[in-house]
Amino acid sequence: MSTIWIIDDDDQLRLSFQKVLTEEGYHVENAVSGESCLAMIQKKLPDLIILDIRLPGMNGLETFQEIHKIDPKLPVIIMTAYGTTETAIEATKLGAFDYILKPFEIPDMLTLIEQAIEAGRFMRSSIEIDILPNKASRDALIGSSSAMQEVYKTIGRVSSTDATVLIRGESGTGKELVARAIYQHSLRSEKPFQVINCVAIPETLLESELFGYEKGAFTGATHRRIGKIELANHGTIFLDEIGDMPFSLQAKILRLIEEKNIERLGGRKTIPVDVRIIASTNRNLEAAIETGQFREDLYYRLKVITIWLPPLSQRRGDIALLAEYFLGRHAADAGIDPPGITKEALQMLTQHPWPGNVRELSNTIQKALIFNRGAPLSPVDIHHVISERRPGSSVDDEKIDNALKRWIKRELNDPSREHLFDECMDRYARLLIAEALKLAGGNRSRAAKLLGLSRPTLHSKIEKYGLKLETTVKDEDM
Numbered sequence: 001m002s003t004i005w006i007i008d009d010d011d012q013l014r015l016s017f018q019k020v021l022t023e024e025g026y027h028v029e030n031a032v033s034g035e036s037c038l039a040m041i042q043k044k045l046p047d048l049i050i051l052d053i054r055l056p057g058m059n060g061l062e063t064f065q066e067i068h069k070i071d072p073k074l075p076v077i078i079m080t081a082y083g084t085t086e087t088a089i090e091a092t093k094l095g096a097f098d099y100i101l102k103p104f105e106i107p108d109m110l111t112l113i114e115q116a117i118e119a120g121r122f123m124r125s126s127i128e129i130d131i132l133p134n135k136a137s138r139d140a141l142i143g144s145s146s147a148m149q150e151v152y153k154t155i156g157r158v159s160s161t162d163a164t165v166l167i168r169g170e171s172g173t174g175k176e177l178v179a180r181a182i183y184q185h186s187l188r189s190e191k192p193f194q195v196i197n198c199v200a201i202p203e204t205l206l207e208s209e210l211f212g213y214e215k216g217a218f219t220g221a222t223h224r225r226i227g228k229i230e231l232a233n234h235g236t237i238f239l240d241e242i243g244d245m246p247f248s249l250q251a252k253i254l255r256l257i258e259e260k261n262i263e264r265l266g267g268r269k270t271i272p273v274d275v276r277i278i279a280s281t282n283r284n285l286e287a288a289i290e291t292g293q294f295r296e297d298l299y300y301r302l303k304v305i306t307i308w309l310p311p312l313s314q315r316r317g318d319i320a321l322l323a324e325y326f327l328g329r330h331a332a333d334a335g336i337d338p339p340g341i342t343k344e345a346l347q348m349l350t351q352h353p354w355p356g357n358v359r360e361l362s363n364t365i366q367k368a369l370i371f372n373r374g375a376p377l378s379p380v381d382i383h384h385v386i387s388e389r390r391p392g393s394s395v396d397d398e399k400i401d402n403a404l405k406r407w408i409k410r411e412l413n414d415p416s417r418e419h420l421f422d423e424c425m426d427r428y429a430r431l432l433i434a435e436a437l438k439l440a441g442g443n444r445s446r447a448a449k450l451l452g453l454s455r456p457t458l459h460s461k462i463e464k465y466g467l468k469l470e471t472t473v474k475d476e477d478m
Helices: 011-023 036-043 062-069 082-094 107-125 146-159 175-184 203-211 246-259 285-290 296-302 316-332 341-353 357-371 379-386 392-412 420-439 444-451 453-463
Strands: 002-009 027-031 048-052 074-081 098-101 165-168 193-197 238-239 276-281 307-309
Touching: 002 011, 002 036, 011 027, 011 341, 027 036, 036 048, 036 062, 048 062, 048 107, 062 074, 062 082, 074 082, 074 107, 082 098, 098 107, 107 193, 107 444, 107 453, 146 175, 146 307, 165 175, 175 193, 175 238, 175 276, 193 203, 203 246, 246 276, 246 296, 285 296, 316 341, 316 357, 341 379, 357 379, 392 420, 420 444, 420 453, 444 453
Parallel strands: 002 027, 002 048, 048 074, 074 098, 165 276, 165 307, 193 238, 238 276
Antiparallel strands: none
16 A cells, blocks of 8 residues: 655645545545654655645745655655746756646546656666565566576666667566666666656647646646656656657657757747657557658667567466466465465466466466465466356357457448447447446546556546546635
């Protein structure tokens, strides 16, 4: 459970906000002044601090500077009213994670909170490489295969340089872990690490998220906003799934790499930025270049160093090590002793195709552990999770599959249809997300867990499909 501190002298806001965050599953503590916050931080560190600019005694900016001296990797979100926006911008330039204006919408704040906690974890938790499987490290790259040994060697060689790195591999192979390992072993490891998921953020928002904007740049731009690239100055930015980045933005990333400067939306001032670029993709970029979906010049700028992560099906000798590692890690999360796993169960895991790669294996072990009764995991436990069809449901599944096939054939034979693949995927995703939200009683965090998505990704899809449930902190609550 992540711990959040709210530092604000407004009793009504502090208590109502604490209630919302507690319902979202966070442990929340609060204080009314900067001095109280600094006294608390001497005893323990939270995962995130939400800090108001206007405080009695030491103001928010002064408090942040002291927090930053104690732990520069502790994420801090600044809350500010319109009149103190420039002060909040100054705080972000000094290293605050981000700022948000009062009054704010709860969904927007919850998304920002999750991003901040995740960024703090990325910067502060080390990535163990090739550790013993019985060591329940929070994050680790596991495997003794020749393919993984090459990955480890490449991480070691590139970490001490500023070379741009392109990490390639199927979804679920661990590209994010490799990016974090490079950052943590780099000369910029004490500087910011910003992550941008090019898929999770809607295209209309991605440009402003990356580059920021000036006041009046577009309708609703009531203040200047610093983008993630500028916030990462002197540090590292990880462009996750860059193969899905809109073509119109690719030229701006190319300019960043070549000229080391950016312009905010609506601005004319050139802003120098010193960042290292790490990118990842599961797409075939060469094919995307051929179809005009990806810039060839950007492709060559990104692939100064390329790290290929093999699918799990090509490193079956690592599956037993990974299974034992995940068993230890998930058991530790559940507060129980690892029950062990039988040789027969390991053999079954080794033979499974694992289309979802390491992520699928981790989820399988976690689910098997939940239904386990304390004995070593057996083939029955594993089969219960990875079986393609649930007992007694094969007839129903076959009927559903046949109905889907009939619908697909009908749509494919309609010559007037365009963009059929995207429309079909959107239709299925909309139904899936709506059902997950219904099952979770409207709680986005629970729905995200059911779907295996991060909360920011779920939030963006709720927006895309018009499923957003309006929940706002009203002016009178502030």
